[in-house]
Amino acid sequence: MSTTVLRKDSATDGAPPSGGAPSRARTEPRRGRSRAGRVVGQVLLYTVLTALSAAILVPFAWMLVSSVKLDAEVFTVPIQWIPKSFHWENFADIWTEIPMLTYLGNSLFLSVVITFLQVLTGSFAAYGFAKVRFPGRDALFLAYIATIAVPWQAYMVPQYIIMQRIGLVDTHLSLILLQAFGAFGVFLMRQYYQSIPEELSEAARLDGLSEYGIWARIMLPLSKPALASLALLTFVFTWNDYMGPFIYLTSNDLWTVQLGLRSFVGVYDSRYAMIMTGSVLSVLPILVVFLLGQRHFVQGIATSGMK
Incomplete structure (x- = not known):
């Protein structure tokens, strides 16, 4: 009987306690995945916002470029973003x-x-x-x-x-x-x-x-x-x-x-x-x-x- 008790105690002593290192090992990958997901989400968000901002600024950029062109060069197709000559006058x-x-x-x-x-x-x-x-x-x-x-x-x-x-x-x-x-x-x-x-x-x-x-x-x-x-x-x-x-x-x-x-x-x-x-x-x-x-x-x- 004493031998059986000793074997059970030794088996219990070798088992990892609940909430110990294995549980932390399981939560750390989850935290890493959630952190990576937030980073990817922020990158996608800023990418979309940058694309929308660029789309909004395109008409203003076209107006700014056209202000230093000749009349015949304003509505050229395709758009000539860099004029051949700048007419600052x-x-x-x-x-x-x-x-x-x-x-x-x-x-x-x-x-x-x-x-x-x-x-x-x-x-x-x-x-x-x-x-x-x-x-x-x-x-x-x-x-x-x-x-x-x-x-x-x-x-x-x-x-x-x-x-x-x-x-x-x-x-x-x-x-x-x-x-x-x-x-x-x-x-x-x-x-x-x-x-x-x-x-x-x-x-x-x-x-x-x-x-x-x-x-x-x-x-x-x-x-x-x-x-x-x-x-x-x-x-x-x-x-x-x-x-x-x-x-x-x-x-x-x-x-x-x-x-x-x-x-x-x-x-x-x-x-x-x-x-x-x-x-x-x-x-x-x-x-x-x-x-x-x-x-x-x-x-x-x-x-x-x-x-």
């Missing part, structure tokens, strides 16, 4: 052939004024919808936001008739009044205001601060990312707007840069190289604005519920 000639500086100044004026007014009115209305309690607030907000779904072509003619009867056609003021208010800006700012604790507003009211003071002294300083996002989106939209200036502006000295490029489109032919040169010049301000405000833009979108 296109960037000097465009300033004398059309009043490019006037067009850029008009676009800048409209973009800055409309952006300022949209940020002001959008943030102020959003504060009322987010922090002020009054009967029918939510229903009014839904009705206002529902106007985003109405296409502009549905009320384009009534708007023009109104502006014509009050004598604002062929003035910058018509575009400013029509675009100074936007439901999208109200929605964007309201989503951000709702992320600010209500206790701040209640404490300010107890201290005797008015609703205007709460908006100006508490809400606006805390909502800089959302304000930057709204300003950036509005500026880009206004700068690139073509149909609005096309409908309301008839005088050449009031044209924006988008309308000014029409000067190179003739009845029988078009100066495509100059159009590309002007397009490159019109893109540069937008590029600068995006580079300067991209950090605030991403932060504002990420924290306003528009993920």
Whole structure:
């Protein structure tokens, strides 16, 4: 009996304990495979993102290359990515052939004024919808936001008739009044205001601060990312707007840069190289604005519920 017990004990002593080296040996290959899988997934993800980014940049690269070509070389098949000769004089000639500086100044004026007014009115209305309690607030907000779904072509003619009867056609003021208010800006700012604790507003009211003071002294300083996002989106939209200036502006000295490029489109032919040169010049301000405000833009979108 003692011999049997000793044999069992010796057999037990030689067996590996549960959870020992063999179990670690089994988990280590799994961890290695999972780590390799993550690396392969990241490589595939970055490859897809790189390919998509390159596809997005191809039209811009073609526009940039075409801006230093002759008109006959712009639409050659296949595309000639490296011109035989670079015509850098296109960037000097465009300033004398059309009043490019006037067009850029008009676009800048409209973009800055409309952006300022949209940020002001959008943030102020959003504060009322987010922090002020009054009967029918939510229903009014839904009705206002529902106007985003109405296409502009549905009320384009009534708007023009109104502006014509009050004598604002062929003035910058018509575009400013029509675009100074936007439901999208109200929605964007309201989503951000709702992320600010209500206790701040209640404490300010107890201290005797008015609703205007709460908006100006508490809400606006805390909502800089959302304000930057709204300003950036509005500026880009206004700068690139073509149909609005096309409908309301008839005088050449009031044209924006988008309308000014029409000067190179003739009845029988078009100066495509100059159009590309002007397009490159019109893109540069937008590029600068995006580079300067991209950090605030991403932060504002990420924290306003528009993920």
